[in-house]
Amino acid sequence: MSDSQTPAPSTPAAGTPDSTTRGPAPHTPEQSRWHNAFREITTGSALISVLAVLLALVVGAVMIAFTNKDVQAASGYFFSRPADTVSAIWQAVSGAYSALFQGSIYNFRRPDFADGIKPLTETLTFATPLIAAGLGVALGFRVGLFNIGGRGQMLIAAAIGGWVAFAVDLPYGIHLVAALVAGILGGALWGGLVGLLKARTGAHEVITTIMLNYVAFYLVSYLLRDGFLKTPGSNNPQSPATQPTAIFPDLLGPNYNLHFGFVLVIGATVFTWWLLSRSNIGFQFRAVGENPNAARVAGISVQRMYVYAMLFSGGLVGLAGINQVLGTTTSGFGAGIDSGIGFDAITVALLGRSKPWGVFAAGILFGAFKAGGFSMQAAEGVPIDIVLVVQSLIVLFIAAPPLVRTIFRLPTPGALPRRQRPIITKEAAAK
Template structure:
């Protein structure tokens, strides 16, 4: 049974952070000469105004769930996988290669592309995992470098291998697409695809893995206290590598889903797409829990999709929505730091009492 909300409740602090973030955004609009009531009205009408709007919101939410789960799983196991961005790019590249170069039956083709995308992300995450486990190299440094390597590799493959010196590839074969007519019809032509169902299944998988399996217990134990876990007979190095590979696999799946369901082609990008970095915010607001990630993805996805409508209806720049994001994360982080300080104070008091 869910306990009562209190001052230290993660759910309560997230709700308060959202409200405060919206207020900060409203103040920013007022100071800039915009009407916050009209702006937020345009935002919410764009999210819930029609079946098509809801479908596009669900499409926006889908990659955020994957990215948030990838970050949250790594956080739970003591790793900061800031390389979700690069793993996502590699996953989309691998899926594009399969979707363009292979000729397979419809369902099998999509499955192979998704699996290859997930495996590519896992292998890309294996490198920082190995360096962390064997040499003690901090994963953040390696992941940041590999993000850019992934981008430049993808751009090279698009221009030189997957196309004839073009800025984008052709569309993948229809047999590799994960768009389905019944979802498109249900949401009045919106680009909703089977990736949404895969995101829900992945959420269930992460929950079961972390909280209902022996492996998940070991991963969380290593994240909480590597020394105690090693003393208890757990392989810290193995669990670090597994953590990064599973996280990277989910990130790679995010890239494959976006490629096969949304764009259906791969283009040269001057910069990283940003979904992986948004996943950090999603995981933080969702308290690194699978259900929390889904809920925070719904919030951020709605703000993302509805934010563009603010520009047309209320003429409010999209950067204002970024201010709301930043404010929400700032308030969540402030509460996290406060709780961390409270834990340290309680620990010191306990040590003094025992002495």
């Protein structure tokens, strides 16, 4: 066919779609600012967590210096001898953090290695319930749920598992497993109730978990005074002692407080990692946490995932509660058995960026703060409240990633690098 006979390309009429014209993009529901902020805080960069801890320690050092009597005395004549003030500040801060290290990791003043390593075992003992509860909170974060009901879930787990531990007679081994399973199931059911309320009625999990914390506290308090948890013949609101057949065995002997609960927490960390990263239900959890609208369009039952997520979350927090009964407070427990762990777990989950192994490391760090804080107070006279302030500052800096990025001049995630100006040579300019 000649060029004169070649048909001209046809032009589609206005408004007529063709293969080269893109139609309107399908509408995708945008996530709220709260959802985006929640995701950034709970699953952000691990570097932000490290820098948040560093900033908190720096601010803590400033507070240690300001509260130290030697620093206050030396600052009175700062302009005549400034080196004395600097030296006093260094001795106060270095002495406090050295005592923190020796009280949580290794005490160089002990005569042998067996005694020197005891602070590390105390750190791991404190960290055990923090890790378990932190894993439960982190799992909820990955599904977009803010589980702040750790206190109630721990109390219910301690009540149910504790009753099995002191009231039921079973052989050694079987008794321990029965009490452990009962405690985990108690926490799972108390957490699953929150998921069910959210799935069926749309009730916000923050409100329901707060209310259920109070319900659990007063319920367990009543049971300790007049119910099946009361010690016979005693007016003290405390349960009977755990039977020897249901107590966690010691890992390193009777001279150390570290018990089998730490091994269970390692197993729980592996299980949570597998659940979120390798299982089908974990994929659905993450899909709902990223975008529940898109997950619903893809055929995932969002309401069902909420229930399942809170069951697993409550079970992991329940592991922390039953750990206290079977491993730490075996002489009997009261209504304050949670010891603030349910709320500290939120900080651990945030610091660990809702990643199982990140939560594990964060739990050990906070266990070190708890173990070393008392040593710092005893050796250097530093108020134990300083440790609590440092923990609070970690939460503050984690909840404000833009502040951390500004201080350390970090780039904003997703921001495009500044385009460099093109180099124009004389030859190119002449053309």
